Amino acid sequence: MTPLGGYLLVAALVFAIGLGGALTRRNAILVLIGIELMLNAANLNLIAFWRYGPHPEALTGMMFAVFSIAVAAAEAAVGLGLVISIYRHTRTTDLDEMNRMKG
Amino acid sequence: MSIVFWILSFLTVLGGLAAVTLRNTVHCALALAVAFAGLALLYLQLDAQFAGFAQILIYIGAVAILVVFAILLTRGSDTPKDGIFSRTWFAGTTIAAAVFAVLGWAVIQSVHALPNETAAPAVTVNQIGNALLGRYVLPLEIVALLLTAALVGAVMVAMHEKGESK
Numbered sequence: 641m642t643p644l645g646g647y648l649l650v651a652a653l654v655f656a657i658g659l660g661g662a663l664t665r666r667n668a669i670l671v672l673i674g675i676e677l678m679l680n681a682a683n684l685n686l687i688a689f690w691r692y693g694p695h696p697e698a699l700t701g702m703m704f705a706v707f708s709i710a711v712a713a714a715e716a717a718v719g720l721g722l723v724i725s726i727y728r729h730t731r732t733t734d735l736d737e738m739n740r741m742k743g
Numbered sequence: 744m745s746i747v748f749w750i751l752s753f754l755t756v757l758g759g760l761a762a763v764t765l766r767n768t769v770h771c772a773l774a775l776a777v778a779f780a781g782l783a784l785l786y787l788q789l790d791a792q793f794a795g796f797a798q799i800l801i802y803i804g805a806v807a808i809l810v811v812f813a814i815l816l817t818r819g820s821d822t823p824k825d826g827i828f829s830r831t832w833f834a835g836t837t838i839a840a841a842v843f844a845v846l847g848w849a850v851i852q853s854v855h856a857l858p859n860e861t862a863a864p865a866v867t868v869n870q871i872g873n874a875l876l877g878r879y880v881l882p883l884e885i886v887a888l889l890l891t892a893a894l895v896g897a898v899m900v901a902m903h904e905k906g907e908s909k
Contacts, residue, residue: 643748645854647789649847650752654759654778656843661763663835664828669768669813673775676806677759680782683794691789692857696864699874703882705794709801710886714893716806720813721897727817728903736829 647688655681668723668733672716679712748788755781766827768814776807790863793871 658677665671683705690701727733758778765771779802786795829835875883 642854642857642859644857645850646748646752647785648850648857650755650785652843652846652850653756654782655846656839657756657759657763659842660836660839663838664832665763666827666829667768669810669817670763670771670827673762673771673810676775676802677762677778680779680802683798684782684785687786687789687791687794691791691864692861694858696861697866697870699866699871702791702794702866702871703874703879705791706797707882707886709794709797710890713801713806714890716809717897718893718900720809721901723813724816724901733817 642692644688644692647684651681651684651688654678654684666734666736668726668735668738669720671735672719672723675719676712676716679708679715683708683712745788748785751781751784751788755785769811772807772810772814775810776803779803779807790866793866793868 655678658674658679658681660674661677662671662674665674686701686705686708690696690699690705693701723733726738730738732738755778758774758776758781761774762771762778765774779798783795783798783803786792786798
């Protein structure tokens with residue numbers, strides 16, 4: 641097993657864990673946690689490919705990961721704002737009970 | 744493959760598993776912070792110091808704290824009566840396992856084509872700053888705009904409406 645293969649396997653495992661969490665949990669905040677784990681797994685892939693790629697001095701993968709971290713932070717802020725807003729309307733964060741689009 | 748890599752990946756996977764399976768939501772947020780710390784240390788293992796410290800600052804310092812705030816604001820730490828997993832948990836677990844099987848199969852099939860150990864790239868923060876304000880200046884500005892829009896949008900969405908009690 642080359643080092644890059646190990647990192648890719650770990651990233652795949654973290655991605656699957658995040659996907660499983662996002663698909664199975666009831667609480668909307670836990671679903672957002674799962675999405676964050678998936679984004680982090682993608683970032684780990686980017687950094688690993690940058691490190692073992694042919695031209696690490698070009699910084700391409702590193703920059704991609706840094707921008708991805710910034711976009712993920714924006715996504716987390718807006719997502720949690722939406723969860724708080726929905727909670728104020730329905731008094732619940734249970735996704736199984738959010739079954740209508742009318743406020 | 745060093746022993747440090749295995750310890751860090753074990754920590755990360757364990758934190759991630761705990762974050763999606765624990766009953767108490769606050770414990771989930773703390774386990775998420777552990778998973779983020781493990782990933783940051785993996786970045787440091789990969790000689791990406793800048794990304795590692797950015798991960799610690801942004802994810803552990805901001806996102807995990809934001810999650811804790813959201814949990815406390817929504818009283819989400821109360822365990823629901825009818826379980827923490829949704830009705831379709833079996834399908835979700837199956838899909839996640841299938842995705843991992845496909846990804847793992849693809850990695851193991853191509854492992855002989857992956858590059859082996861290479862010399863650590865010597866990248867200084869100076870170079871990263873030059874790249875950010877040189878070649879990547881347009882994406883940087885777009886990210887700045889996106890963060891401003893997300894900040895305003897999050898405040899607008901979560902703000903109390905007029906005439907609402909409390």
